Amino acid sequence: MTADELRSKYIEFFKTKGHAQIQGKSLIPENDPTVLFTTAGMHPLVPYLLGEDHPAGKRLVDYQKCIRTGDIDSVGDPSHLTFFEMLGNWSLGDYFKEGAIEMSFEFLTSPQWLGIPVEKLAVTVFKGEGDVERDDESAAVWKRMGIPENRIAYLPREDNWWGPAGATGPCGPDSEMFYYVGDAPCGYDCKPGCSCGKWLEIWNDVFMQYNKDAGGNYVPLERKCVDTGMGIERTVTILNGKTSVYDTEIFAPIIAAVTAPIPGGYTYGACPDKDRSIRIISDHIRSATFILGDPKAVSPSNVGAGYVLRRLIRRAVRHGHKLGITGNWLPPIAAAVVEKFAGSYPELESGRAFIMEELEKEGRKFYETLQKGEHEFEKMLPNLLKNPKKIMSGRLAFKLYDTYGFPIELTEELAAENGMKVNREEFDEAFKKHQELSRAGGDQAFKGGLADHSEITTRYHTATHLLQKALRMVLGDHVAQKGSNITAERMRFDFSHGAPMTKEEIKKVEDIVNGAIKADLPVTVQVMSLDEAKNAGAIALFGEKYENQVKVYTMGKSPLDYFSKEVCGGPHVSHTGELGKFAIQKEQSSSAGIRRIRAVLS
Ligand code: SER
Numbered sequence: 001m002t003a004d005e006l007r008s009k010y011i012e013f014f015k016t017k018g019h020a021q022i023q024g025k026s027l028i029p030e031n032d033p034t035v036l037f038t039t040a041g042m043h044p045l046v047p048y049l050l051g052e053d054h055p056a057g058k059r060l061v062d063y064q065k066c067i068r069t070g071d072i073d074s075v076g077d078p079s080h081l082t083f084f085e086m087l088g089n090w091s092l093g094d095y096f097k098e099g100a101i102e103m104s105f106e107f108l109t110s111p112q113w114l115g116i117p118v119e120k121l122a123v124t125v126f127k128g129e130g131d132v133e134r135d136d137e138s139a140a141v142w143k144r145m146g147i148p149e150n151r152i153a154y155l156p157r158e159d160n161w162w163g164p165a166g167a168t169g170p171c172g173p174d175s176e177m178f179y180y181v182g183d184a185p186c187g188y189d190c191k192p193g194c195s196c197g198k199w200l201e202i203w204n205d206v207f208m209q210y211n212k213d214a215g216g217n218y219v220p221l222e223r224k225c226v227d228t229g230m231g232i233e234r235t236v237t238i239l240n241g242k243t244s245v246y247d248t249e250i251f252a253p254i255i256a257a258v259t260a261p262i263p264g265g266y267t268y269g270a271c272p273d274k275d276r277s278i279r280i281i282s283d284h285i286r287s288a289t290f291i292l293g294d295p296k297a298v299s300p301s302n303v304g305a306g307y308v309l310r311r312l313i314r315r316a317v318r319h320g321h322k323l324g325i326t327g328n329w330l331p332p333i334a335a336a337v338v339e340k341f342a343g344s345y346p347e348l349e350s351g352r353a354f355i356m357e358e359l360e361k362e363g364r365k366f367y368e369t370l371q372k373g374e375h376e377f378e379k380m381l382p383n384l385l386k387n388p389k390k391i392m393s394g395r396l397a398f399k400l401y402d403t404y405g406f407p408i409e410l411t412e413e414l415a416a417e418n419g420m421k422v423n424r425e426e427f428d429e430a431f432k433k434h435q436e437l438s439r440a441g442g443d444q445a446f447k448g449g450l451a452d453h454s455e456i457t458t459r460y461h462t463a464t465h466l467l468q469k470a471l472r473m474v475l476g477d478h479v480a481q482k483g484s485n486i487t488a489e490r491m492r493f494d495f496s497h498g499a500p501m502t503k504e505e506i507k508k509v510e511d512i513v514n515g516a517i518k519a520d521l522p523v524t525v526q527v528m529s530l531d532e533a534k535n536a537g538a539i540a541l542f543g544e545k546y547e548n549q550v551k552v553y554t555m556g557k558s559p560l561d562y563f564s565k566e567v568c569g570g571p572h573v574s575h576t577g578e579l580g581k582f583a584i585q586k587e588q589s590s591s592a593g594i595r596r597i598r599a600v601l602s
Contacts, residue, residue, distance in 0.1 A: 014061035024064040037067035041088035055549035058094040078244035083287035093223035122151040126173035172209040257336035277319035293351035373406030394426025469564040470512035520577030
């Protein structure tokens with residue numbers, strides 16, 4: 001079964017069960033200060049899992065592109081990926097444990113759908129901890145479906161609880177489904193958690209019952225929800241009897257594009273070391289293509305999502321260099337990715353030119369860096385060889401890194417080729433000092449976590465609506481939101497406008513926003529079609545994908561006599577008076593034709 005088939009089957013199955021298909025969202029979340037990328041299928045649905053109504057109803061199904069960079073250094077082995085697709089079905093206060101498990105079982109085992117033999121399956125349920133009891137309810141449903149007791153494992157919180165790591169958000173116990181990849185279970189008690197390592201997780205049903213608040217308390221949700229996630233890559237792997245995602249049709253054309261330019265030709269599978277480099281390039285360029293092809297694409301840079309992108313591209317280039325590939329070789333790999341995935345993600349096709357341009361530019365720049373670094377190393381070499389201990393100082397290696405951006409791994413490689421070792425401890429020390437000094441913004445890039453929906457970020461979110469309206473009143477209707485980013489300390493708002501704002505304009509905008517706050521306008525929400533929303537005068541983000549039915553937030557006295565009206569998923573405060581005082585701290589250029597405002601509420 002191909003990934004395309006699995007995607008369609010999943011959506012079709014849940015449609016027969018009364019689910020509405022919704023669009024997956026951008027890889028780069030808006031209004032979420034805690035993460036750089038969408039890390040799970042549930043991520044864009046957080047407000048709905050916490051109680052907001054979804055315009056498409058109570059039963060939803062979708063597929064979502066995700067990026068997790070926590071394991072970036074493990075990419076290269078046969079299983080790790082930075083980019084993956086997640087299939088998900090959602091119940092917003094509709095079915096709960098029984099309904100979710102019955103549907104999961106039917107989809108997995110029915111010959112009409114995946115047709116996996118029951119003997120190959122095992123499940124886990126929450127063992128119970130603190131106030132939350134052992135999940136006998138889920139276990140009973142699994143047993144009724146035909147999963148024997150010896151294929152049900154009761155595991156603790158670290159395995160069977162899904163929710164934000166250290167952040168706020170919806171969470172609860174989960175029940176995970178595993179597929180046995182061996183020939184026969186190794187013994188009577190062989191089930192997930194068994195040390196044979198042959199049980200692969202393919203799907204997770206999360207029973208959202210709590211909201212973890214900013215104080216770390218688990219507050220029961222008024223409306224219990226179900227969030228499920230099935231990894232496409234893993235499921236395709238097991239359905240095709242493979243043990244590595246890189247051996248599936250998903251990666252076949254990408255790997256072919258990576259191996260094509262290797263001098264002298266190469267067949268994937270011939271040499272473990274080269275295969276590892278090929279997997280790294282395949283994964284990283286697939287991720288980079290999706291980031292660059294996103295409607296909210298970023299360019300490679302030294303901060304935030306742009307830094308992750310840069311790191312992915314550079315690591316790929318370095319491994320290409322190891323394989324002896326020269327020239328402009330990244331765009332053809334991206335072309336293979338676009339070709340393979342544009343059917344499900346049409347944005348890749350519309351972003352094609354930008355993807356190719358950015359990859360070419362960053363790839364070329366870094367390739368030059370590599371060459372310069374090598375040249376410098378060769379200049380150092382005669383002196384280095386005089387050292388009888390055959391040790392290259394870590395400070396020298398750090399200089400290559402700091403001055404030329406030459407990666408330490410490469411210095412080590414070059415040193416090894418000349419019979420030397422690098423003093424890694426000394427390098428690490430110099431590197432650490434440098435990091436402390438430069439408050440490396442990029443490192444935050446690798447932390448996970450979930451949306452922050454605390455009161456303060458909700459207030460800032462409402463303030464973005466007031467600000468957008470005020471900017472349009474003062475500067476004109478050409479002003480359109482181009483992005484926003486909120487933390488508990490401030491908001492940032494990017495918008496289209498060709499010139500710096502004058503002091504007077506800034507003052508006027510502040511006054512208008514504060515006037516709207518003082519008027520304590522009620523905030524109301526209505527669900528309607530996108531056309532109706534536009535006819536009603538609502539602002540919608542250009543280039544954003546919307547469902548058939550959208551939510552429209554109105555801030556004002558009535559649907560006709562209002563201050564602001566925007567298509568938006570929420571959440572928002574109920575009265576603008578809750579915002580406090582609004583002040584613009586900075587107005588500057590963000591990029592060509594885009595201005596950026598930094599503002600605070602106090
Ligand atoms: N949130 C859960 C996961 O990511 C299920 O979708 O595994």
